[in-house]
Amino acid sequence: MKRYGMVIKVRAGKYEEYKRLHAAAWPDVLKMIRECNIRNYSIYEKDGYLFSYFEYVGKDFDADMAKMAADPTTQRWWSFCKPCQQPLASAKPGEWWADMEELFHAD
Numbered sequence: 001m002k003r004y005g006m007v008i009k010v011r012a013g014k015y016e017e018y019k020r021l022h023a024a025a026w027p028d029v030l031k032m033i034r035e036c037n038i039r040n041y042s043i044y045e046k047d048g049y050l051f052s053y054f055e056y057v058g059k060d061f062d063a064d065m066a067k068m069a070a071d072p073t074t075q076r077w078w079s080f081c082k083p084c085q086q087p088l089a090s091a092k093p094g095e096w097w098a099d100m101e102e103l104f105h106a107d
Contacts, residue, residue: 001039002061005100006052007088010045014084018050021080028073036064050085052097 010018022043033041037058044051058064068074082096091098 002056003102003105004052004054004056005102006097007100008050008097009086009088010048010050011084011086012048015045015048018081018084019045021084026073026077029077032068032071032074036068038064051100 037056039055039057041054042052044053056064085096087096088098
């Protein structure tokens with residue numbers, strides 16, 4: 001299992017919409033997240049930033065993320081979510097949610 005932390009900004013005026021979307025997350029999107037070996041997934045907000053945490057239990061992260069990205073229902077879900085998000089200026093080319101370095105963990 002590998003833990004992931006990622007961060008992105010929420011666009012000005014879009015927080016309530018983003019929050020509303022996730023309060024009624026689509027069952028097929030949640031099913032795809034699980035099929036792609038993601039567990040214990042959370043998103044937090046603070047001062048205009050969204051922080052996500054999840055645990056990946058699969059063997060090929062890139063393949064699982066490609067599977068998720070190819071899913072038509074997930075693509076439609078993202079079409080509602082992405083306008084609410086703004087990648088960080090420091091994000092790598094092609095990176096939407098920016099990876100964070102894990103500095104500390106205790107069980």
